[in-house]
Amino acid sequence: MVERNYQAENSAFKELPDRQSPIKETSIGYWMRANLFSSFTSLLLTLISLFIIAVVIWGLLDWTVLKATWTGTTQDACDREGACWIFIGEKFLNFIYGYYPQLLYWRINLVVILFTLLIIPVTLKRIALRKRLLYGSLLVFVYPVIGAALILGVPSITCNVSDPHPLCYVPTTKWGGLMMTLILSYVGIVVSIPIGILLALGRMSNMPVIKMLSIIFIEICRGVPLITILFMASVVLPIFLPPGVEFNKLVRALIGIIFFQSAYYAEVVRGGLQAIPKGQHEAADAAGLNYTQKTYYITLPQALKIVIPSIVGTSISLAKDTSLVVIIGLFDVLAIVTTSAADSNWLGFDSEGYVFVAFIFWVFCYSMSRYSYYLERKYGIQKH
Amino acid sequence: MNKSNANKTKSGGAGELIVEISNLNKWFGSFHVLKDINLVVGKGERIVICGPSGSGKSTLIRCINKLEEYQEGLIKVDNIPVDDNVKNIAAIRSGKVGMVFQHFNLFPHLKVLDNLTIAQKLVLHRDQNEAKEVAMNYLTRVRIADQANKFPGQLSGGQQQRVAIARSLCMNPQVMLFDEPTSALDPEMISEVLDVMVELAEGGMTMVCVTHEMGFARKVADCICFMDKGQIVEKNTAKKFFEEAQNERTRLFLSQIISH
Ligand SMILES: Nc1ncnc2c1ncn2[C@@H]1O[C@H](COP(=O)(O)OP(=O)(O)OP(=O)(O)O)[C@@H](O)[C@H]1O
Ligand SMILES: [Mg+2]
Numbered sequence: 204m205v206e207r208n209y210q211a212e213n214s215a216f217k218e219l220p221d222r223q224s225p226i227k228e229t230s231i232g233y234w235m236r237a238n239l240f241s242s243f244t245s246l247l248l249t250l251i252s253l254f255i256i257a258v259v260i261w262g263l264l265d266w267t268v269l270k271a272t273w274t275g276t277t278q279d280a281c282d283r284e285g286a287c288w289i290f291i292g293e294k295f296l297n298f299i300y301g302y303y304p305q306l307l308y309w310r311i312n313l314v315v316i317l318f319t320l321l322i323i324p325v326t327l328k329r330i331a332l333r334k335r336l337l338y339g340s341l342l343v344f345v346y347p348v349i350g351a352a353l354i355l356g357v358p359s360i361t362c363n364v365s366d367p368h369p370l371c372y373v374p375t376t377k378w379g380g381l382m383m384t385l386i387l388s389y390v391g392i393v394v395s396i397p398i399g400i401l402l403a404l405g406r407m408s409n410m411p412v413i414k415m416l417s418i419i420f421i422e423i424c425r426g427v428p429l430i431t432i433l434f435m436a437s438v439v440l441p442i443f444l445p446p447g448v449e450f451n452k453l454v455r456a457l458i459g460i461i462f463f464q465s466a467y468y469a470e471v472v473r474g475g476l477q478a479i480p481k482g483q484h485e486a487a488d489a490a491g492l493n494y495t496q497k498t499y500y501i502t503l504p505q506a507l508k509i510v511i512p513s514i515v516g517t518s519i520s521l522a523k524d525t526s527l528v529v530i531i532g533l534f535d536v537l538a539i540v541t542t543s544a545a546d547s548n549w550l551g552f553d554s555e556g557y558v559f560v561a562f563i564f565w566v567f568c569y570s571m572s573r574y575s576y577y578l579e580r581k582y583g584i585q586k587h
Numbered sequence: 588m589n590k591s592n593a594n595k596t597k598s599g600g601a602g603e604l605i606v607e608i609s610n611l612n613k614w615f616g617s618f619h620v621l622k623d624i625n626l627v628v629g630k631g632e633r634i635v636i637c638g639p640s641g642s643g644k645s646t647l648i649r650c651i652n653k654l655e656e657y658q659e660g661l662i663k664v665d666n667i668p669v670d671d672n673v674k675n676i677a678a679i680r681s682g683k684v685g686m687v688f689q690h691f692n693l694f695p696h697l698k699v700l701d702n703l704t705i706a707q708k709l710v711l712h713r714d715q716n717e718a719k720e721v722a723m724n725y726l727t728r729v730r731i732a733d734q735a736n737k738f739p740g741q742l743s744g745g746q747q748q749r750v751a752i753a754r755s756l757c758m759n760p761q762v763m764l765f766d767e768p769t770s771a772l773d774p775e776m777i778s779e780v781l782d783v784m785v786e787l788a789e790g791g792m793t794m795v796c797v798t799h800e801m802g803f804a805r806k807v808a809d810c811i812c813f814m815d816k817g818q819i820v821e822k823n824t825a826k827k828f829f830e831e832a833q834n835e836r837t838r839l840f841l842s843q844i845i846s847h
Contacts, residue, residue: 485654486692490706490758491681500705505696 267558278549290552291559294543298559301379301534306367307356311382314350321346326574343393354378354386375453379534381563386453387525387535388567391460392518398461399468400507404498406473417469424466430527432459437531456528464521471513475506508582515575519568536560602629605665605762605793606651612659613646620646621657622817628762633794635804635825638814639840644797647814648764651795652676652684665761681710685755689767691747693739693754699726700735703754711758718757725753729783745776749783756787763787765796799844805829813837 227233239249270285281287291298300308324330324338355373356362362371378386405417424432436459441450479502487497507514529538540556543549606628613621620643628634636644649655651662653669653676662669664679694702703722707713713721726732729749731742739747748768755763765784769777781803788794788807798804804811804825811828813821813836821834832838 480692482688482690482692483694486686486688486694488654489652489680489684489686490754491677491710492706493677496709500709501694505694508696 278552281552286555286558287552288555290543290549290555294540294546294549297380297543298536298539299381301383301539302377303373303379303382304362304364304367304377307362307369307371307373310353310356310369314353317346317350318342343397347390347393350386354382375451378453380539381536383528383533384522384525384535384537385567387456387460387528387533388518388522390457391464391521391525394457395461395464395468395521396514398465400472400503402465402469403472403476404503406469407476421466421469424462425470427463429460429463429524430530432463433527433531435459436462452531452533456531456533460521460525464517467517468514471510471517472506474513475508475510476502478509479505511578511582512575515571519571522568522571523564536563602631604629604663605632606795607663608647608651608660609662610660611647611650611657611662613643613650613655613657620817621650624660624819626812626819626822628793628795630761631791631793632809633788633807634796634810634812635808636795636797636812636814637799637801637804637840637844638812638820642814643817644814645766648686648766648795648797651762651764652680652686654686681706682758683761684764685758685760685762686764687748687751687755687766687768689771691739691744691751691771693747693751695739698736698738699731699742699750702739702750703757706754707757721757722753725756726750728756728786729753743776744772745779748772748776748780752780752783752787762793762795765794765798767797767799769798769800801829801841801845813840815840 240246265285267286270282272281272285272287272289275281275289276293278287278290280289296305296308300311303311321338321342325335325342327335355375357370358372360368360371362368362373402417402421405413406421408414408417433456436455437452440455440458444450483501483505484497487501492501526535526537528535529541534542537560540560541553544551544553544556604627606626608624608626611621611624612619624647626634636647638644646655650657651664651669664683667675667678667683669675669679693699694705697705700719700722703725704713704715704718707718707721708715723732723735726735729752731746731749731753734742734746734750739750742750752763752768768784769780772780777800781800784794784796784803785807794807796803796808808825808828811823811825812819813828813832813834815836821828821832821837823832828837829841832841
């Protein structure tokens with residue numbers, strides 16, 4: 204064995220002050236060197252990407268802004284070099300409200316304002332959780348009914364075109380456009396989430412019959428594309444109804460969407476419930492909580508927190524899939540735009556229409572995903 | 588001196604029995620995990636259960652509040668049979684038996700205070716103020732009242748386990764079950780939890796404690812059970828257990844855990 208002498212080293216010990224790293228990781232130059240030009244391949248890829256981005260952006264900018272026509276009232280004002288935004292401008296109200304009577308737009312606006320008034324307290328951190336939950340449940344259970352009643356009006360009062368009664372009846376056949384898209388998405392989401400949660404609990408339940416039924420429902424609805432479910436809802440559902448009972452198309456579409464969507468939410472929520480450690484169940488059991496209390500206060504809240512991103516992701520998919528309702532004869536925003544582009548006064552402006560629709564979808568879906576990101580980060584700090 | 592009096596009454600068998608386990612047998616599938624277990628726990632008695640890994644210690648104490656089912660024999664808690672009757676189980680869990688787990692099992696989405704009040708409110712139907720008062724009282728007893736508004740994830744392991752002990756105590760249990768409460772803790776935190784448990788024992792709490800902390804066992808246990816392969820191999824008073832264990836396997840086990 205070698206006997207070392209550490210004495211000199213130990214007596215030379217002295218505490219060192221903190222120094223700054225010689226590499227300034229925050230500088231732009233450092234970032235570019237590390238991420239863009241770190242090797243020859245990386246440099247090459249950076250240059251190629253820049254080139255592609257430049258070409259695409261230039262093309263887009265050229266068409267959407269530089270060569271675009273912004274003023275005028277008819278299609279003759281537009282040359283075909285760039286985008287013809289007056290088409291969108293002229294048809295804008297149509298895109299938003301469908302064929303709803305113009306003098307009654309305020310009813311729809313009121314529904315939107317009501318939504319805003321309810322959603323703000325739900326998202327505000329300053330407000331007590333209890334109150335936020337109250338507003339949240341209003342949004343889920345009460346608001347859709349009030350909203351539907353407002354948009355629909357009183358069935359016994361017919362609308363005359365020039366001077367409609369403020370509460371006159373506007374049948375769902377007149378609904379359309381962005382309003383239709385939002386109704387389908389909103390109802391599809393808020394009705395399906397609670398059903399999905401119940402299905403998930405059913406699937407994990409100890410009771411064989413409930414478990415079986417949940418599994419069958421989930422697997423059938425998930426195994427079939429939405430478009431097929433919509434067809435079934437519009438063709439098959441009426442067969443089961445007594446003859447003479449006319450079932451509203453919009454309701455049929457909603458039922459189809461809810462079947463489909465709740466099955467997806469069910470699987471998402473089940474994933475969250477399965478991620479809850481066994482110890483949580485045991486601690487709740489040992490403290491005497493019954494199944495309902497354990498689920499409502501302990502396991503479900505934790506599971507839902509985990510699956511927020513997936514729930515939002517699934518909801519975004521739904522919002523986009525609502526365009527499929529055109530196949531059963533409902534006019535969502537995309538369908539209205541397509542129809543408007545076939546107007547003989549505005550022939551051939553499909554591109555502008557699609558860009559506009561894409562932009563609208565993007566705004567809604569992107570805000571949803573940002574909100575989910577925010578929730579994720581907010582709950583992230585409480586992880587253990 | 589109070590304490591030794593109490594000891595005498597129950598070892599004489601005249602004292603009130605909180606837990607009675609008779610001829611308990613349990614299987615996991617075909618695996619016979621508990622064999623003919625007989626054990627009684629009197630009021631104020633402290634029982635420590637030790638034994639090698641896989642010997643069935645956790646399974647045994649988890650049968651007492653029916654976190655595990657058993658197939659043969661009978662367990663009674665305060666004369667209520669632990670059976671398939673939902674009402675009996677609810678009665679046993681709500682205020683008769685408290686449990687502390689190896690991994691604390693606090694509810695991570697609830698603040699410490701809410702961890703302590705939730706079952707009081709839901710199960711014992713106490714109102715918010717009363718539940719909070721009880722909770723703060725026990726948090727003070729485990730010296731952690733200043734953390735009441737934090738989330739469990741913000742506490743150290745030792746603090747979390749003390750919160751878990753307080754959470755069980757809030758339900759005023761007649762007996763506390765501990766399943767290796769210190770074995771998931773970093774060494775420097777073990778003593779803060781053991782101190783709380785010793786105080787609890789000194790306060791007269793009935794305890795059934797699975798642990799390998801032999802210092803703790805020596806200090807508080809009225810009776811130490813050594814389990815191996817699903818059986819209670821030896822049951823003895825603390826002094827006799829350490830000094831003149833009757834069974835060869837017990838002596839071997841003791842030499843293994845005490846030697847290092
Ligand atoms: N749910 C279960 N299903 C099947 N076997 C199990 C189950 N739980 C425990 N066992 C087995 O039963 C035996 C006893 O387990 P138990 O957890 O009671 O042991 P233990 O004495 O507490 O051990 P440790 O000191 O490791 O905690 C072990 O062999 C274990 O593998
Ligand atoms: Mg164990």
